[in-house]
Every structure is written in structure tokens, then in C-alpha cells.
Amino acid sequence: MNTSKLLSTISKYQGVRSFASSIPKTPTPDFPGEYKEPVLKTANIPGPQSIALSAKLNKLQDPRAAHFFADYANSRGNYIADVDGNILLDLYCQIASIPIGYNNPELIKAAKSDKWVSAIINRPSLGVLPPKDWPALIENSFMQVAPKGLHQIFTAMCGSCANECAYKAVFMHYQHVKRGGAPFSPEELSSCMSNKAPGSPSLSILSFKKGFHGRTFGTLSTTRSKAIHKLDIPAFDWPAATFPQLKYPLDKYVKENREIEDQCLAEVEHLIKTWHIPVAGLIVEPIQAEGGDNHATPYFFQGLRDITKRHGVSMIVDEVQTGMGATGKFWAHEHWNLTSPPDIVTFSKKMQAAGFYHNIDYRPSESYRNFNTWMGDPVRALELEVVVEQIKKNHLLDTVNITGDYLMKGLNDFQVKYPHLVKNLRGQGTFVAFDLPSGADRDAVVNSLRLKGVETGGCGVDAIRMRPMLVAQPYHIAQFFDRFDATLQEFSKKK
Amino acid sequence: MNTSKLLSTISKYQGVRSFASSIPKTPTPDFPGEYKEPVLKTANIPGPQSIALSAKLNKLQDPRAAHFFADYANSRGNYIADVDGNILLDLYCQIASIPIGYNNPELIKAAKSDKWVSAIINRPSLGVLPPKDWPALIENSFMQVAPKGLHQIFTAMCGSCANECAYKAVFMHYQHVKRGGAPFSPEELSSCMSNKAPGSPSLSILSFKKGFHGRTFGTLSTTRSKAIHKLDIPAFDWPAATFPQLKYPLDKYVKENREIEDQCLAEVEHLIKTWHIPVAGLIVEPIQAEGGDNHATPYFFQGLRDITKRHGVSMIVDEVQTGMGATGKFWAHEHWNLTSPPDIVTFSKKMQAAGFYHNIDYRPSESYRNFNTWMGDPVRALELEVVVEQIKKNHLLDTVNITGDYLMKGLNDFQVKYPHLVKNLRGQGTFVAFDLPSGADRDAVVNSLRLKGVETGGCGVDAIRMRPMLVAQPYHIAQFFDRFDATLQEFSKKK
Structure with missing residues (x-):
């Protein structure tokens, strides 16, 4: 995709509210200070800063699997920031390993406590x-x-x-x-x-x-x-x-x-x-x-x-x-x-x-x-203590079920609308996947979604796996739907 | 060892200054706020609080390898505190894995920084x-x-x-x-x-x-x-x-x-x-x-x-x-x-x-x-950054060589004084070991040293391994020598 075409895509998808007409609510409060939606600053991801850092890392360590270099200080909730100023909705979450959002305020507070500090430095x-x-x-x-x-x-x-x-x-x-x-x-x-x-x-x-x-x-x-x-x-x-x-x-x-x-x-x-x-x-x-x-x-x-x-x-x-x-x-x-x-x-x-x-x-x-x-590592048990508390307090399992239901219904609509592209939808909660026609198509869709501000991951031969955090809400999924629709439209035209 | 005999041992070894007549100095500053020497509060280690916690842990996890339960908040530098109020000179250091002392002030400061907090909670x-x-x-x-x-x-x-x-x-x-x-x-x-x-x-x-x-x-x-x-x-x-x-x-x-x-x-x-x-x-x-x-x-x-x-x-x-x-x-x-x-x-x-x-x-x-x-885990790379800085700034490699030399010379004196007990002294830096006549003797000496306030570890069939931190000084080793001499005197009488 060339730069001017991408920039038009950027302007098109920044500001779109939602794909689905009715977005269900959950018992979970909004993530404090979260971004409203993805923000795209560079024509490609990885952008120039990521590419420069990759060259630097290459002298020290294998950088070939890196998607981009992240700016974790600027990441928040369901959104990951990169070093080029892009903000992506993260539905892959460090290979399914971030539970309750980047820079969760409760985790920040806990991490600064004497209890955590002692656990970290006196391993x-x-x-x-x-x-x-x-x-x-x-x-x-x-x-x-x-x-x-x-x-x-x-x-x-x-x-x-x-x-x-x-x-x-x-x-x-x-x-x-x-x-x-x-x-x-x-x-x-x-x-x-x-x-x-x-x-x-x-x-x-x-x-x-x-x-x-x-x-x-x-x-x-x-x-x-x-x-x-x-x-x-x-x-x-x-x-x-x-x-x-x-x-x-x-x-x-x-x-x-x-x-x-x-x-x-x-x-x-x-x-x-x-x-x-x-x-x-x-x-x-x-x-x-x-x-x-x-x-x-x-x-x-x-x-x-x-x-x-x-x-x-x-x-x-x-x-x-x-x-x-x-x-x-x-x-x-x-x-x-x-x-x-x-x-x-x-x-x-x-x-x-x-x-x-x-x-x-x-x-x-x-x-x-x-x-x-x-x-x-005791500090990870301390982290788990906070995460479990948050899951209970903020009803995150209920939210996973509501968000997962919304995700499955929406993807089923895509499956109906683009039957030649989206196949074999399956899922439980937000642990959801579907197949593309081939591995090459899957990789292209993952890449296209990233350039529209959504981070997803592949699995198997030709599947995309969704691995949102437990704090993902239906309105986050709606942002994904907007961008997924655009991607599939582009693919339909190519095919 | 019965309680009254141990208590007399305690009173005897609390307050002893040093075994060696001349204790070399190092270029490393004293550890801030460190204890002066081991402090013994209970007749046995594990003491009653450790034993109670072990029973509690047993319901959840195998506790059989635990020496005692530690109070890391009260540990400092080369000294580890236990839950019964005992303070032990630690020459084993979590199986050789503590580099620059418990609750090192530079690590505490670093651990509270935004950089560390972000690395921990956004893994x-x-x-x-x-x-x-x-x-x-x-x-x-x-x-x-x-x-x-x-x-x-x-x-x-x-x-x-x-x-x-x-x-x-x-x-x-x-x-x-x-x-x-x-x-x-x-x-x-x-x-x-x-x-x-x-x-x-x-x-x-x-x-x-x-x-x-x-x-x-x-x-x-x-x-x-x-x-x-x-x-x-x-x-x-x-x-x-x-x-x-x-x-x-x-x-x-x-x-x-x-x-x-x-x-x-x-x-x-x-x-x-x-x-x-x-x-x-x-x-x-x-x-x-x-x-x-x-x-x-x-x-x-x-x-x-x-x-x-x-x-x-x-x-x-x-x-x-x-x-x-x-x-x-x-x-x-x-x-x-x-x-x-x-x-x-x-x-x-x-x-x-x-x-x-x-x-x-x-x-x-x-x-x-x-x-x-x-x-x-990036937080461990951040920890290494501080540790390397401290090694350089405080000349810890020089100190290891001075402390190691003092340790080897002192243990050689023990080998000469107790040739039937201390054998095959070998070492490089502070990475030092010696053999006892049997595995049972070794275990008894490790236990006796613990009851006098020094934590060491065994290795092989009949060896004791010394694994002090990089911040161990000759005066810490002198405290070990005092207690080791007492232990060997007791063993000599028994044999």
C-alpha cells in the first residue's frame, strides 16, 4: 500500500464511531484515561523510529519477530502506543498475556508499595x-x-x-x-x-x-x-x-x-x-x-x-x-x-x-x-492478587461474556457478508477465532488491520485469533469491526 | 542441642568482635544501616513462628525444603531476618543469587521509579x-x-x-x-x-x-x-x-x-x-x-x-x-x-x-x-543495570578479591587447627568451599552455624560452600570465623 493511499485510509477511519448499531453496556467501568480510539501517525507500521530501533537491536539480539517497538509509558488500557506515535487497539495483548490493561492504575499503585518493592529486589x-x-x-x-x-x-x-x-x-x-x-x-x-x-x-x-x-x-x-x-x-x-x-x-x-x-x-x-x-x-x-x-x-x-x-x-x-x-x-x-x-x-x-x-x-x-x-517469583503472585481483586470488583467475567457475545455476533455478520473471506467462526467468551482462505490472506489481513490501528495475531495455518484483555468492552470491539469491514472491502475488490 | 545449652551459646557469641587479629579494609563503603552482627532470639531455628507458618504452607504447597521463613523487610545488606526476630549473617544468599545485599538503597530507589513500575506491570x-x-x-x-x-x-x-x-x-x-x-x-x-x-x-x-x-x-x-x-x-x-x-x-x-x-x-x-x-x-x-x-x-x-x-x-x-x-x-x-x-x-x-x-x-x-x-523479563535487565553500576562504583570486584583472600587464609588456619574436620579447602574469590569428614558432619555443622547466626549451604557429598554477596567484607567473614571456631571446638570434643 503506498503512502497516499494509506493516508486516505487513516483519515477515513479516524473518527468513525462504530460498526454495529447497538453496542451493549457492561458492569465494568471505563478504563481511566483510556484513548478514545486508535490514532495513526505514520504511513507504515513499523514506522521510521521502530525501524531505526530494530537496526540497533539487531547488533545485540535477533529483532526479526518484532512487529514494532512499543512505548509502554504511553500505552493505556486496551491501547498500545508505539515509538512513532501510533496508538493501536490491542486485541492480541502480548500473546494473550495482559490481563487488565496497560498501566492499570491499581497495578501502578500496588507496584510502588513497599511490599512489591521488597519482593522485587529481595528475590x-x-x-x-x-x-x-x-x-x-x-x-x-x-x-x-x-x-x-x-x-x-x-x-x-x-x-x-x-x-x-x-x-x-x-x-x-x-x-x-x-x-x-x-x-x-x-x-x-x-x-x-x-x-x-x-x-x-x-x-x-x-x-x-x-x-x-x-x-x-x-x-x-x-x-x-x-x-x-x-x-x-x-x-x-x-x-x-x-x-x-x-x-x-x-x-x-x-x-x-x-x-x-x-x-x-x-x-x-x-x-x-x-x-x-x-x-x-x-x-x-x-x-x-x-x-x-x-x-x-x-x-x-x-x-x-x-x-x-x-x-x-x-x-x-x-x-x-x-x-x-x-x-x-x-x-x-x-x-x-x-x-x-x-x-x-x-x-x-x-x-x-x-x-x-x-x-x-x-x-x-x-x-x-x-x-x-x-x-x-513472589512479585507475580502479588500481581495476581491485584488482578483477581479487580476481576471480582469490576465484574470482568460478566464483561468477558457480554463482550464475547457481541464479538461473536458481529463476526457472524461478517461471515454472512463475506462468506468467501471469513470462515469457521468459533469462540468461547472473548477467546474467538476465524479462518481466512489462506495463510497469506491471513497475514495480509493482520497487517492491514495493524495499519488501520488494530493489533491482532495469527494462529494455525490460516486463522486470526482474538485475545482481548479482560477489560475489553463492546465499544472497543466496535472499533475493530469498523476497521475489519474496511479491510474486507479492500480484499473483496482485489479477489 | 538442648535449649539451655544453646542459650549459653547465644550469650557467648553475641558481642564477640572477631576471630582474626587483623581485618583488612576494602574500597567498598559499609552497607547503609546494616546490622552489626547476628542476633539470636530463639533457641532453635526454625523458631516457633517459622514452624507455625510451615504448617500453614503445608496445606497449600510443599514446605519441606524451607530452612525458616524470612522477614525480608527487616533484612539488610549481608543479614537476613527471620520471622522469629533472629538476624543471620547470610553467606549462602538464596543459593548464590543475591548480588548486592538485601534492601539495597539504590535498588529500592530504582524499583520505585516509573521506568521499573512500567516494566513490571506492562510485561x-x-x-x-x-x-x-x-x-x-x-x-x-x-x-x-x-x-x-x-x-x-x-x-x-x-x-x-x-x-x-x-x-x-x-x-x-x-x-x-x-x-x-x-x-x-x-x-x-x-x-x-x-x-x-x-x-x-x-x-x-x-x-x-x-x-x-x-x-x-x-x-x-x-x-x-x-x-x-x-x-x-x-x-x-x-x-x-x-x-x-x-x-x-x-x-x-x-x-x-x-x-x-x-x-x-x-x-x-x-x-x-x-x-x-x-x-x-x-x-x-x-x-x-x-x-x-x-x-x-x-x-x-x-x-x-x-x-x-x-x-x-x-x-x-x-x-x-x-x-x-x-x-x-x-x-x-x-x-x-x-x-x-x-x-x-x-x-x-x-x-x-x-x-x-x-x-x-x-x-x-x-x-x-x-x-x-x-x-x-525487562525488569530484571533494569535490576542488572543498577547492580553493574554498583559493582563499578563501589569497586565490588576488588572487595571480592580482598574478602576472598581473607576467607581463604582464615579457613586455611582452620584446616591447620582442625585437620580431622576441615579438609580440601579450595576457592577463587569468595567462591570457596571445604569438606567435612562426612555428609552427616557437614549437615550438623551447617545447622550448628545457623544456630550461631550464620547461614551457609552444603554441596556435593560432604562440602560446605560459601556464597557471600559481592558486598561481603572481611569483617563479616570474621564474624563467621568466630562462630565457626566455636562449632569446631564443640565437634572436636564430641569426636
């Missing part, structure tokens, strides 16, 4: 010398939102480490059960030092094709999203089952989808029975995010729970991206009404603090077994 | 939307102390992840060279999705027996310190070479140690030539810490550099524990004067920020290959 080895307020802080943060049936918390630094440590907990539990609680044998104690069985047993975690669970060696062995994540890295020979590839909308294809899910469940059970390495655990995302926002129904997940129970396989639900309210409930797996809870639920991203919930069976037989220097 | 996805000050911040923090010859930085969240991502960089580099820069083959692109070669190649990292490099699945496959770290966890079948088990003091046993190191070097080369999985990289600690503070000489490390160069094996130096000045130079490997720099140097702990330095050859062929959501 403890939490397992060895926990702070005096640590048990109370766990109660006021993690335990305020603990999934039903899981009363223990393991704290970590990031989502990959949360899953990695969850796998370790599963393997330790599996071997503990197998030993019948007996102590380690001399053979186990010696063989593990040379990475050999029986001390380093050959066990596996079953995951799903198109799943994403992290980038470290254990989690990467379960990640099956894209080749670019896995190429050249040694991996464990662990099994991968097919995740249901359902037809959308789910309520229209109930019978077809049930058949697909039954086939997938049968494949899971077959793999557990026949894989050449015993399957100790299974990990699944409630909605496969990186792999393309693939949904399944509660029936499927209940089936997984039944199969894992039947075969003594631990069930890990990876809520790193789905957790913390984005689906309209605090945890996506609450939508399933399982007959018994998952064994482990992992989290990170919008929780800001990372780790996993578990029950006492998954505490290792001895201390120092599932361990590291920091065991998480 | 970016650094790879996607870096902050505008990120290149400048890298210059002012990481690059101020970059190891010679390594101009690029990969940022991560913790030491395990730093090593894990370094291994990935090594594997990508190895395959890139093997392909001669050609693009991925269709077979690679498809096979990696099922964790099979050629896309997920069978390659290995060679590490050393007794080495410790982390707890995630990749790093744990190279960790060979203790069975408790490894039991029940599947591991890659990677090779482990013998790390030199030298005789101390090193300068007394030059000839014997040279022979030992030659044997180890021969074993490394033999393993690289014969291991059934190609060796892409080698990782080594300058001083094996967790595994017992085992030293080797510059000759050995130069030999490793020569062998790795000869066989196209990447050399990773793990400076997670040795880095950031503890050995008297900023990086321990600076003591070696290598003919060419290591390929990768990893760090965490006292750096507070984690990651690795590398040269441009270890940047992957495409973006998003060695990647994750956060790619480190």
Missing part, C-alpha cells in the same frame, strides 16, 4: 527461605481462583516451566504408584546417574497433534503445532493423538462432530494401550490456541477423563492460554462439568504468575525432587 | 513488541559485562531455561552447518512433527559427572550431581565425562593434577569420537557447584576448547553460579585466558536476569525458532 529462593507472607499471599492470589478439587500449588517462572514441572510430577507419581510406595532401589539410584532405566525410566506423555505446550525439551516433545517450533531439536519418542477437527458452528454439526470425537477418543485409548513406551500422562489444551483455535466439546474432555482414569494416566489440562477468564469462566475446563477434576491444571500468561494446581498425590515423596532456585 | 512479549528503551537497556546492562568475543544476547527467565535455550541454539547451529546452509528438506519438515529423525535428529550434549545445569528435561539430561535430582524422570541418552577430581591445594599438586586432567581430556575426546549419538555441544561449569565445588585448572579448560574446536562441538560455559563477580573476575572463565572464546556463556542467579551470550553464528536461520512468550 527469594522460595523453596528454601519463603517470605513470611507467602502462605497468606498464596491464599489471597492462587487459592482465590483454584480449580475445583485441586488444593495444592506448584509455582514456576513461565508456562513452559509450569508444564515441564507438571510432567515431572506426573512421572514421579507414576513410578511411586508402580513401586507401591517402596523406597528407590539401588539400581534406580545408580542407573539414573547415567540417564538409564530403571532410574531414568522410559515413560511418555501423550499429547495431541496441533497442540502447543512450550519450547523446552520436555514440553517441545509434546508440542505439535508447527515445524518451525521443532526443527533440529532432539525429542522424546512420545505419542500424539488426533485432536478433533470439528465443524463450526458446533451447535449446527452435533452429530458429525460426535462421530469425529468418538474416533479421536478411540485413537487416544488405542495409543495408551499400544504405544511402545508406557504413557504416564496426557496433556490437552481446552482450546488448541497456537495450533489454530481448535475446539472440542465437553463430551470429548469427559471421554478423556474416563480413559485416563481407566488406564492410570494422569490428566493435565494446559490452561496457559485459556485460563484467567478469557473463555467467560475463570478456567475453560469449568465449561466441561467433569465427573472428577483433572489431576493437574497448568497456567501462566494472563495469570502473570506461572505454575500448576494439583492434589496432594502429586507432591513428590521427598523434598528437593521437583525444585529449582527461585520456584516462581 | 511485554519482548520478541514481538519490545519496549522502546530495550536496545539501550541491553547496552547498559548485559553489554556492560559481556564476555570477550560474544556480542549477542539471548534473554530468558531462569538458569534452566537459559541452558535449555542454549542447547537448542547449539542443535540448530549443528544442523545448519551439516546442511551447508541449505533449506529444510520436506522429510525434515514432516518428520519433526512426529518427533522423528531427520527433523528431530538424534544429537547429544556432553556434560560432566557431578555437573549441574538445571532441572528441565534437556538440562536434567546433562545434570549428574545427585540421584534425587534425576530419579523417575525420562532422560536423553547423552554422554557424561569424568570431571577432574583434583587434589587441593591446586598449587601443591600441579604434577598429579595435570595427569588427572589429561586423563579427563582424553576421555572427553574419546566420548566425542565414539558416542553412539553425535555430540553437538559440550557444557561445563568453571567450578562444579552443586556437585561439590570441584575445580579444574585453565589447562583443562583450554584443552576442552581445543577438543571442541577440533571436532566441531559447540562449547557452552555454564556461569549460572560462577558468573557476576563471585570468583573475583566478572566471569570465572576469564581466569583461563582461552585462545578463543567459548561459543556460548549462560547466566542467571546473581545476574537476576537470565540468558546466554553468543556470537552471531548461533542466531537461528529464521525468527520464532528459539522463542517463547516473554523472552526474559
Whole structure:
């Protein structure tokens, strides 16, 4: 797009009020001092300042994945500022990890408190010398939102480490059960030092094709999203089952989808029975995010729970991206009404603090077994405390449901209006995605939206994923609709 | 030890000035408002408040590794406060990870600045939307102390992840060279999705027996310190070479140690030539810490550099524990004067920020290959900026050398006075250790020292490791000497 054409686009879309005629209200107050709408200052994004900084960064670090350089001091609520003065509506939110808005005043206030300052600059080895307020802080943060049936918390630094440590907990539990609680044998104690069985047993975690669970060696062995994540890295020979590839909308294809899910469940059970390495655990995302926002129904997940129970396989639900309210409930797996809870639920991203919930069976037989220097970061638990308080006080889950409903209805209108462009709309809460005809089209639409002032992200082969903050309101979505309509009109003319 | 006996010990050691007759001065100012010496309030540590908190934590999280619950608000400089009012001289420092003292006034001031607050509460996805000050911040923090010859930085969240991502960089580099820069083959692109070669190649990292490099699945496959770290966890079948088990003091046993190191070097080369999985990289600690503070000489490390160069094996130096000045130079490997720099140097702990330095050859062929959501945490880079500034301004490396020299000389006196108890003294800077006759004796001495007001830590089978902060002064060490002498007198009577 050349500069003059873009500038005309800018003038056209600055000042447009809304696409939808009726914008619902929510119980959440407006974000204090937020921008009114996107503001565009440069003909391209990244603009000249971002490009100059990228060249500078290139001398020190790989800058190739950067969309632009952000000005966080000038970002506010749902809007991210860049170094060139552009203000974008952020519906991607640092890969789904900003919970309650940039420069949230409550977080600013809390961050300046002595409690936070001490937590930041006196970073403890939490397992060895926990702070005096640590048990109370766990109660006021993690335990305020603990999934039903899981009363223990393991704290970590990031989502990959949360899953990695969850796998370790599963393997330790599996071997503990197998030993019948007996102590380690001399053979186990010696063989593990040379990475050999029986001390380093050959066990596996079953995951799903198109799943994403992290980038470290254990989690990467379960990640099956894209080749670019896995190429050249040694991996464990662990099994991968097919995740249901359902037809959308789910309520229209109930019978077809049930058949697909039954086939997938049968494949899971077959793999557990026949894989050449015993399957100790299974990990699944409630909605496969990186792999393309693939949904399944509660029936499927209940089936997984039944199969894992039947075969003594631990069930890990990876809520790193789905957790913390984005689906309209605090945890996506609450939508399933399982007959018994998952064994482990992992989290990170919008929780800001990372780790996993578990029950006492998954505490290792001895201390120092599932361990590291920091065991998480107390300042992130302090952050979670504020975020949870804000979610409750400002009714953010209600808002997610109202905003999500508005988003889904509006996108459905787009699907009707542009059926050759917008396909397979699916979502829960504001955790919403749709497909474009191809990956190239998807990339072009993401780019076009950015140049109109809306930041979104891709996933899978050809999908756009919406990952608004919990403080996104229908009127923010209306701004997206305006710009999306313009983008699709341009694309329709080209096609 | 019963209560009355302990209380008499308390009264005896509160108020003792110093063990050594002459305590050297350093160019570093006293820590503002620091305690004068340890203060003991309870007959045991953990005291009653710590025990009550441990019971409370037990309902939420595994508390078994906790020594006591700390009162960080009341900790200051080299002294850590506990919830029972005890003040301990901290020579272990959160497993070697506190750089410039608890509640350092410069860190408090910085933490309250808008810059820090924004970095904490607006945590970016650094790879996607870096902050505008990120290149400048890298210059002012990481690059101020970059190891010679390594101009690029990969940022991560913790030491395990730093090593894990370094291994990935090594594997990508190895395959890139093997392909001669050609693009991925269709077979690679498809096979990696099922964790099979050629896309997920069978390659290995060679590490050393007794080495410790982390707890995630990749790093744990190279960790060979203790069975408790490894039991029940599947591991890659990677090779482990013998790390030199030298005789101390090193300068007394030059000839014997040279022979030992030659044997180890021969074993490394033999393993690289014969291991059934190609060796892409080698990782080594300058001083094996967790595994017992085992030293080797510059000759050995130069030999490793020569062998790795000869066989196209990447050399990773793990400076997670040795880095950031503890050995008297900023990086321990600076003591070696290598003919060419290591390929990768990893760090965490006292750096507070984690990651690795590398040269441009270890940047992957495409973006998003060695990647994750956060790619480190900018607030820890801001912390590093202040710490580096303080190291320079207050001449902390000089102080480490003076304090370390005082510590080594004093401990040598103990070795002479109690030859049946204190053995194999070794150290560099303040990175100092010695052996006790047995692991049980070691644990008893660590416990006795704690009850006299000094926090130390164990490593290996029977060693005590000293990991003072960079702001530890000889007069702090003198307080340790007083209490250590008392402990050893008690032990001498028992033996």
C-alpha cells in the first residue's frame, strides 16, 4: 500500500464511531484515561523510529519477530502506543498475556508499595527461605481462583516451566504408584546417574497433534503445532493423538462432530494401550490456541477423563492460554462439568504468575525432587492478587461474556457478508477465532488491520485469533469491526 | 542441642568482635544501616513462628525444603531476618543469587521509579513488541559485562531455561552447518512433527559427572550431581565425562593434577569420537557447584576448547553460579585466558536476569525458532543495570578479591587447627568451599552455624560452600570465623 493511499485510509477511519448499531453496556467501568480510539501517525507500521530501533537491536539480539517497538509509558488500557506515535487497539495483548490493561492504575499503585518493592529486589529462593507472607499471599492470589478439587500449588517462572514441572510430577507419581510406595532401589539410584532405566525410566506423555505446550525439551516433545517450533531439536519418542477437527458452528454439526470425537477418543485409548513406551500422562489444551483455535466439546474432555482414569494416566489440562477468564469462566475446563477434576491444571500468561494446581498425590515423596532456585517469583503472585481483586470488583467475567457475545455476533455478520473471506467462526467468551482462505490472506489481513490501528495475531495455518484483555468492552470491539469491514472491502475488490 | 545449652551459646557469641587479629579494609563503603552482627532470639531455628507458618504452607504447597521463613523487610545488606526476630549473617544468599545485599538503597530507589513500575506491570512479549528503551537497556546492562568475543544476547527467565535455550541454539547451529546452509528438506519438515529423525535428529550434549545445569528435561539430561535430582524422570541418552577430581591445594599438586586432567581430556575426546549419538555441544561449569565445588585448572579448560574446536562441538560455559563477580573476575572463565572464546556463556542467579551470550553464528536461520512468550523479563535487565553500576562504583570486584583472600587464609588456619574436620579447602574469590569428614558432619555443622547466626549451604557429598554477596567484607567473614571456631571446638570434643 503506498503512502497516499494509506493516508486516505487513516483519515477515513479516524473518527468513525462504530460498526454495529447497538453496542451493549457492561458492569465494568471505563478504563481511566483510556484513548478514545486508535490514532495513526505514520504511513507504515513499523514506522521510521521502530525501524531505526530494530537496526540497533539487531547488533545485540535477533529483532526479526518484532512487529514494532512499543512505548509502554504511553500505552493505556486496551491501547498500545508505539515509538512513532501510533496508538493501536490491542486485541492480541502480548500473546494473550495482559490481563487488565496497560498501566492499570491499581497495578501502578500496588507496584510502588513497599511490599512489591521488597519482593522485587529481595528475590527469594522460595523453596528454601519463603517470605513470611507467602502462605497468606498464596491464599489471597492462587487459592482465590483454584480449580475445583485441586488444593495444592506448584509455582514456576513461565508456562513452559509450569508444564515441564507438571510432567515431572506426573512421572514421579507414576513410578511411586508402580513401586507401591517402596523406597528407590539401588539400581534406580545408580542407573539414573547415567540417564538409564530403571532410574531414568522410559515413560511418555501423550499429547495431541496441533497442540502447543512450550519450547523446552520436555514440553517441545509434546508440542505439535508447527515445524518451525521443532526443527533440529532432539525429542522424546512420545505419542500424539488426533485432536478433533470439528465443524463450526458446533451447535449446527452435533452429530458429525460426535462421530469425529468418538474416533479421536478411540485413537487416544488405542495409543495408551499400544504405544511402545508406557504413557504416564496426557496433556490437552481446552482450546488448541497456537495450533489454530481448535475446539472440542465437553463430551470429548469427559471421554478423556474416563480413559485416563481407566488406564492410570494422569490428566493435565494446559490452561496457559485459556485460563484467567478469557473463555467467560475463570478456567475453560469449568465449561466441561467433569465427573472428577483433572489431576493437574497448568497456567501462566494472563495469570502473570506461572505454575500448576494439583492434589496432594502429586507432591513428590521427598523434598528437593521437583525444585529449582527461585520456584516462581513472589512479585507475580502479588500481581495476581491485584488482578483477581479487580476481576471480582469490576465484574470482568460478566464483561468477558457480554463482550464475547457481541464479538461473536458481529463476526457472524461478517461471515454472512463475506462468506468467501471469513470462515469457521468459533469462540468461547472473548477467546474467538476465524479462518481466512489462506495463510497469506491471513497475514495480509493482520497487517492491514495493524495499519488501520488494530493489533491482532495469527494462529494455525490460516486463522486470526482474538485475545482481548479482560477489560475489553463492546465499544472497543466496535472499533475493530469498523476497521475489519474496511479491510474486507479492500480484499473483496482485489479477489 | 538442648535449649539451655544453646542459650549459653547465644550469650557467648553475641558481642564477640572477631576471630582474626587483623581485618583488612576494602574500597567498598559499609552497607547503609546494616546490622552489626547476628542476633539470636530463639533457641532453635526454625523458631516457633517459622514452624507455625510451615504448617500453614503445608496445606497449600510443599514446605519441606524451607530452612525458616524470612522477614525480608527487616533484612539488610549481608543479614537476613527471620520471622522469629533472629538476624543471620547470610553467606549462602538464596543459593548464590543475591548480588548486592538485601534492601539495597539504590535498588529500592530504582524499583520505585516509573521506568521499573512500567516494566513490571506492562510485561511485554519482548520478541514481538519490545519496549522502546530495550536496545539501550541491553547496552547498559548485559553489554556492560559481556564476555570477550560474544556480542549477542539471548534473554530468558531462569538458569534452566537459559541452558535449555542454549542447547537448542547449539542443535540448530549443528544442523545448519551439516546442511551447508541449505533449506529444510520436506522429510525434515514432516518428520519433526512426529518427533522423528531427520527433523528431530538424534544429537547429544556432553556434560560432566557431578555437573549441574538445571532441572528441565534437556538440562536434567546433562545434570549428574545427585540421584534425587534425576530419579523417575525420562532422560536423553547423552554422554557424561569424568570431571577432574583434583587434589587441593591446586598449587601443591600441579604434577598429579595435570595427569588427572589429561586423563579427563582424553576421555572427553574419546566420548566425542565414539558416542553412539553425535555430540553437538559440550557444557561445563568453571567450578562444579552443586556437585561439590570441584575445580579444574585453565589447562583443562583450554584443552576442552581445543577438543571442541577440533571436532566441531559447540562449547557452552555454564556461569549460572560462577558468573557476576563471585570468583573475583566478572566471569570465572576469564581466569583461563582461552585462545578463543567459548561459543556460548549462560547466566542467571546473581545476574537476576537470565540468558546466554553468543556470537552471531548461533542466531537461528529464521525468527520464532528459539522463542517463547516473554523472552526474559525487562525488569530484571533494569535490576542488572543498577547492580553493574554498583559493582563499578563501589569497586565490588576488588572487595571480592580482598574478602576472598581473607576467607581463604582464615579457613586455611582452620584446616591447620582442625585437620580431622576441615579438609580440601579450595576457592577463587569468595567462591570457596571445604569438606567435612562426612555428609552427616557437614549437615550438623551447617545447622550448628545457623544456630550461631550464620547461614551457609552444603554441596556435593560432604562440602560446605560459601556464597557471600559481592558486598561481603572481611569483617563479616570474621564474624563467621568466630562462630565457626566455636562449632569446631564443640565437634572436636564430641569426636
